[in-house]
Amino acid sequence: MKTRGMIILSVAVVIGLGGLLASLNLNTTKRQSLRIFVHDRKQALGLNPGQRDLEHMRIMTGLKDVSNVSCRHCHGIELEHMRWNKPRRRHPTPEGMVHSPDGGGLFVALADQNQVVEIDTATRAIKRRATVPGKPIGLAIAPAGDRLFVTCREADTVVALNTARFEVIGTAAVGISPVGVGFAQTPNGDRLIVANTGSGDASVIDASSMTELARVNTGREPYGVQTSADGRLAFVASRLAEMPHADQAPAAELTVIDTVRTRAVKRYPLESAHLSESIALDANRGWALTPMVRVRNLIPITQVARGWVMSSGIAFARLDGSEVVQMPLDEANAYFADPADLVLHPRGHRAYITSGGGDVVTVLDLDRMFEWLEEASPAARQRAIHDLELAHDYVVARIPTRRNPSRLALSPDGNTLYVAERLEDSILLIDTRTLETLGRIELGDGGADDPIRRGERIFTTAAKTFQSQFSCRSCHPDGHVDGLTYDFDGDGIGDNMLDNRSLQGLAGTWPFKWNGQNPSLAVQCGPRFAKVLMRTDPFSDDELKDLVAFIESLPPARSRSAHLTELTPAERRGRDIFFATHTPDGEGIPRDRQCHHCHAPPLYTSRMKTDVGTRGPTSLIDEFDTPHLLGIGASAPYLHDGRARTLEELWTLYQTNDLHGVSSYMNKHQLNDLIEFLKTL
Template identity: 35%
Template structure:
């Protein structure tokens, strides 16, 4: 489908708006038939073509080598838009796979590679004709993508596979998968073309009372193997990677969140929930030299800039830009000042500034407003402009880098109508509702509703006790009550007064906003399950596991008491949860209660760690380590094969 120029679109839009009511009233059938024939304006077409409004949700950007074209990946619409950077108009688009998330250009700029997170594929697009010329298979849920310098191999970060696909572009075949960290999301080719850096969103799985540690995976493009794993201590949610200055020997700048999850969250003065900043990494690829890792906070003392996301640097090495999706800002950082700050960090103590809130004022020269939920940022090849994708208002902010101010905002032509769900999405990413703007819902539920894999010492009445593991927001409709202690009967309670009092420490959302937020949260879906065949048929092992899940007798024929059967608590009739609290013998001396809300099992394959306190790092551990008395289902008679089969079935849910 080709785009038309905006002035034509605007006319069409006006014409349509003025006509649609009488047309529908008088000749609904004819109009319906005509829908597929009529040219459509960008500002309205999505509302017309789809029974449900679909927003664009721009999340990734790339520029053509000459800087004339800006490619905008729209995850909400499964399309890539093309923006003419001269007149800043949308001039084309191409449909790709489901939920596109990342984009890369071939070195000659003639080919686009777009990852399709929910199709497990890459769309290969002719940049001239905007046609998909082929589709390449990848690992699970790819996001970040890059080619090597020669354009012969493609690398994708597969978020749910915890790995990196290496694809031979001449054959189109995936030749290998490399182990990454936990939830690898973004990739960047080093300035010298020798390395590919992969940032991982989630912390390495570890015992719940261990401080989090997040990985930057280093891949050699020559050997096509992982040659390094740079562990950034105390942080999660490493996002986009910028190299500054963009030459060999520069720094990697990667936005992060620094969670303070292991201490009771009652002390504002000691950092409270989380700090926001960036990792500054000088990688060393020689074994005798140590990679230098520092962490610098970009929050001010009295104002946080939550959810650092995009990162880019100007070609002249003067500025670095970090978008803050929770603050709706972009911070402009002086690289010269960054070098000064880095020069003062003693080599013996690279983390000297990791927790200091006076660093930002030394580095950040400007905080510029963006649209809602700014994600990716790119800089034009001439260094004149930066472009920022604003996910939840379907715009691109253009920053004049000479004057360091916003030059304009490009309307990508998303639906004008703002639904309750859309408003809820905007609220979900907005940190301004929290005290000093420190966090938003998405801070602890990154990647639109996932859990962050951490335990949080949340509750005031039981200070330091009942430290629960974070839970997913995906597909939670119909699974109430909420919270591990089941105290919240519905999402409204969870996200309304409770969030205001215990999490945001603020006035919180209004009643109307809570309704909008709840509408959005209830709309969040699980990604397609790679453990399940496309036709939904179970494999032999999965079928055997299903029989174990629904069994009523032990291997020896003994009747299993009702409350020790899997399906008793995890009823398939209600999302595999009984929606009550159950004592499964997992409480510890640090807990004040014995029974816990039964979690739903859909999507359990991607929700490690497990149990209320995150003690089980794998599904196996639930039964091999934490079920000694069969309180968490009768499993003691099962052999290893049966346990493996049960787990294989659970992973299909």
């Protein structure tokens, strides 16, 4: 009786409110919120929406049937309410690390807290702190130990610190999102080589005047940098592989830069390899080494159970440029997920490498690896990466760590190895002579009470996948894309290829997946996902909640320089094209072919599926989720099947008779302007 009374009362209130609204003299925002409130209540009570609301939704969506549309598809979305825009707990997460050449101090970049700290290695306590805004991440130190150089990923700068006073003495502007940095003493002066992950190039900086001398193109997302002892060469490992065509195997690039002539002198392709975040040189034996993931994205994902989708290894590139050999790190039943950093002992007999997903540091016998390399036939060298028997021969030890070991540093004598345990805010010390652990430097409490931190631990662990082969991060580094298309279907090779999607800026952009079938992140990452992709037990409800908290905390990617403060003239012209309702000739553009109708701000999505004529050779459907466009400049390739390698190609090669926005009137300059605008989102 009581519930029925409540319902009758609610219905009366709702109907009454609806009527009242029309007569009240409220401002637009208030009227809008009230009407939405009334509509929501009606929907909850199973009542029909009013004619006016129906008509409004029909006009705004261009659909006849609006039964699946709610006011919230278009209203009440504000960027400031997105989780990634809310304040959150910041952790002393250790990122880049470098040891002082005289042995006394360890410098650590704490990006999340905008600090660089110096740790006294004898007492294991923080001795000094410097505030360095803009997410300090990569470190390099001058051989004399007097200057420390820090890349600031969010500020697009590299900063010089005087180590005596521990204060900033210079700043240079570089490309977008710099990470790795190397120092080189050249006949022409001191140089820094900075890997700009966002702009796909490396800056060569004069380290004395802190000015940029040149930019050299690299592969996509250059990450690790290593300079030769004579300072003449810099080796840059790029993290993402590029697929020349949607059905061709990807390759990453190892770029060799002449630091004096400031240009690339050699580009090694790393076939079917990516996620190289570090690089080391063995000059005596004449090789450069970079950790890598061997990816087989073109084979059906159902092959996870056979260990065929991803494996880990080290690419050995001969310095004379003659060959690249990929050596495996996995052993049968002991996979090595997400290799992160690689350092060589100064004596050259051993290498140390972290498995960010497997929580282990692996110690490798380099002498044995080189022996094998010298003796094996060229054919055997090319097959090596597929041989899971091989690693057994040169893996000396697998030393367990806390969650997400990443960067490594060695003391100058090579006796102590420092391992950043990223998601526990600690640094593990290992004696390289005995391989015993020597305790830890604790930078904080580990942050286990923060759901976002816990979520990132789940996101980066391989413990949840079949035989611990990979983690979410293996395909979504930093929660972003790996730039590859995958065969998630399993009904034949190369069927229904799906482009990877970024998780950065994803909050509020439901529904998910290219087919728009998943209404929430919890469903997207839930049991079906576990079955298809991970081949193991699904996440618990609590884990799922934390995982979603982490994903929603990721802000959109940035593909525009932090040094630009306002829109350039080209970007402004592009914005006008994006929001145009008429062509420059004055001809009206139908509402459902205006860019902003489907890609409606502030998230630049209508949250609806549409057919814009983009069905491709392997597609099984015509209607796709309208993708949000936040950070779009950084997530190539494009379209559900990754057919378009660049934004331009969407309207050049894959123009769909003006179904996907009226664009046939645009000349080359107008298209360029439109793309410049898209890159600002």
